[in-house]
Amino acid sequence: MLLSGCASPDAPRSPRLERLAPEAAQPPPAALRPVDLVRAVREGVSAESLVRLWRDDGARLPLDAGTLIELHAGGVPVTHLDALLSARELALRTDFETRIAAERAAAATTLAAERSRPALCPAPAYPSYWRVHPYGGWGAPGGWFGGFGYGW
Numbered sequence: 001m002l003l004s005g006c007a008s009p010d011a012p013r014s015p016r017l018e019r020l021a022p023e024a025a026q027p028p029p030a031a032l033r034p035v036d037l038v039r040a041v042r043e044g045v046s047a048e049s050l051v052r053l054w055r056d057d058g059a060r061l062p063l064d065a066g067t068l069i070e071l072h073a074g075g076v077p078v079t080h081l082d083a084l085l086s087a088r089e090l091a092l093r094t095d096f097e098t099r100i101a102a103e104r105a106a107a108a109t110t111l112a113a114e115r116s117r118p119a120l121c122p123a124p125a126y127p128s129y130w131r132v133h134p135y136g137g138w139g140a141p142g143g144w145f146g147g148f149g150y151g152w
Contacts, residue, residue: 032054035074037053037084038074051084051087054087055087134146
């Protein structure tokens, strides 16, 4: 009786997986390499064009000390390297400022939500000296204490 549900003819069938055609599956473009930048400089591109080539590559070739030495040894002039480093600094600064702006927006949203909540704590101040008022706190030997007081 329990297994009859699994063997019934109306049981759902496994889903059919459809595959992409081989021509539709394109491999991602190759990341920019230092050799590509050296080749572009040898072809005579300007510093701005070299920076544009570096920016248009989605992977952003890391411009560390070893890469810069490799580029300079390959024949990339110092002016082109300075332009690349300036573009890298600008890209890092933009990424950082974008991240900070997103965090500030999230903090502002959280702060607005907190400010819209009704204030429940602390207890309201009692203006008259000789009225009954609540008190409470944390005591060293016994823990929490509290109650109602009159006057002080």
